[in-house]
Every structure is written in structure tokens, then in C-alpha cells.
Amino acid sequence: MLTLKLSIILVLLVSFSKGIKIFPTTRQNLIWYKSDNPNTYADYVNELDALMLNQQDRKSDWALCTSSNSYGFSLAYTGPCVFLSFPEKLQETPESYNSTTLPADAPGHLRNYIKSLEPRRIRETHNLAYITCYGAYPLDIENIGPIQFFRNIFIGILPYSAPTTFTKDVVAVYFEKPMRNIIINVECKIWAKFKTKQDLDNSVVAFDLLID
Numbered sequence: 318m319l320t321l322k323l324s325i326i327l328v329l330l331v332s333f334s335k336g337i338k339i340f341p342t343t344r345q346n347l348i349w350y351k352s353d354n355p356n357t358y359a360d361y362v363n364e365l366d367a368l369m370l371n372q373q374d375r376k377s378d379w380a381l382c383t384s385s386n387s388y389g390f391s392l393a394y395t396g397p398c399v400f401l402s403f404p405e406k407l408q409e410t411p412e413s414y415n416s417t418t419l420p421a422d423a424p425g426h427l428r429n430y431i432k433s434l435e436p437r438r439i440r441e442t443h444n445l446a447y448i449t450c451y452g453a454y455p456l457d458i459e460n461i462g463p464i465q466f467f468r469n470i471f472i473g474i475l476p477y478s479a480p481t482t483f484t485k486d487v488v489a490v491y492f493e494k495p496m497r498n499i500i501i502n503v504e505c506k507i508w509a510k511f512k513t514k515q516d517l518d519n520s521v522v523a524f525d526l527l528i529d
């Protein structure tokens with residue numbers, strides 16, 4: 318019953334929110350838990366379990382980010398997995414960045430990644446958008462630690478098609494070793510040259526991560 322309720326709430330959220338979405342959903346954009354106290358992360362895990370119901374066949378793609386690991390929330394030596402879904406619909410198809418046109422404030426790991434694609438795959442990179450998460454401020458960049466992406470490995474093909482299911486269109490973001498006992502401001506963003514303000518606004522989300 319609880320699961321059913323959660324699903325209904327999520328379906329509503331999904332249909333009203335047009336931008337990138339983060340799961341688990343949060344109160345006041347804060348993901349806050351203690352890995353040694355299941356009560357503090359049960360809601361997060363239940364919500365993700367409800368979303369994963371239809372995707373048993375995909376489990377192997379998610380590495381650590383599975384229900385049996387409580388999506389990383391229960392692990393003392395590592396951080397959680399969060400899931401990002403792409404915006405449902407864009408007003409206009411954006412153009413891709415390449416390593417020279419990418420804005421100066423883009424994270425270094427993204428620039429390096431794009432550079433690594435360019436020598437052999439110039440044509441293909443013309444229609445890619447990239448999704449990354451990173452620390453929002455200098456201190457956060459230090460505290461956030463390494464991040465891994467599963468499934469789409471931070472690439473979306475332009476133009477997007479509207480997501481058909483939750484699981485088909487999400488990226489799992491795994492925080493390998495975030496600093497504990499401190500709030501980390503995390504920003505996640507799709508990098509492409511958006512043509513309207515609304516698309517640009519929908520291409521970025523922020524949340525705070527606090528692991529006690």
C-alpha cells in the first residue's frame with residue numbers, strides 16, 4: 318500500500334515537473350542520512366524501490382546502485398546513488414558543444430571526456446549532450462570526491478525523445494567517497510547550447526548532500 322501511494326505521488330511529480338529530475342526526491346532539496354541508521358534513509362530506498370519495480374532486467378547495468386545495496390545508502394565506506402532523469406520535452410533542439418566551445422566553467426572531467434571522444438568520433442559528437450554532476454562551489458568540488466555514472470555515462474543523443482519509462486531514461490550517479498558530516502552542494506546539468514531560457518532552466522538541478 319505504501320509502495321502504491323509512493324508510485325502515485327511520483328507519477329504526479331514526474332508529470333508536473335519539466336526539468337531534470339532527481340530521485341530520490343527530497344524535502345528542501347536535501348538528501349540527509351546516516352549510513353548506520355536505516356530509519357534515516359528508508360524513505361529514499363522505498364521510493365527508489367518503487368521506481369525500479371519494472372526494471373528487473375536492467376539490474377546488471379547499475380553496478381552498486383541496486384536495491385540489495387540499498388542504493389549505497391547503507392554502506393559505511395561509500396556514498397549513495399542518485400538517479401537523474403532527462404527533461405521530458407525541450408522547446409527546441411540544442412546544439413552540441415565541443416571541447417573548444419564548451420563554456421569555461423564546465424567541469425574539467427567533462428572537457429577531458431569530450432576531448433577523448435573527438436579524435437575518432439568527430440561526426441558522432443555533433444549530436445551529443447552531456448550530463449554531469451559536480452560540486453557547485455570550490456569547497457564542494459573538494460568534498461564531493463569521485464563520481465561514477467552508470468548507463469548513459471553522461472551522454473544523451475540530441476534531439477531527446479520524451480522519456481517513455483522511468484528506467485529507460487535515467488542515469489545513475491554514484492558518489493564514491495563524498496566527505497561526511499558536511500553539506501555538499503551538488504549541481505547536475507545537461508551541457509548543450511540551449512536556445513530558450515526555459516530549456517536552459519530545465520537543464521540544471523541542484524541538491525545538498527549531507528551524510529552524518
Ligand SMILES: *[C@@H]1O[C@H](CO)[C@@H](O)[C@H](O)[C@H]1NC(C)=O
Nearest residue numbers: 414415416417418419435439
Ligand atoms: C568546435 O566547434 C567550433 C565551431 O563550430 C569549430 O570552429 C572548432 O573547430 C570545433 N573544435 C573541435 C575540436 O572540433
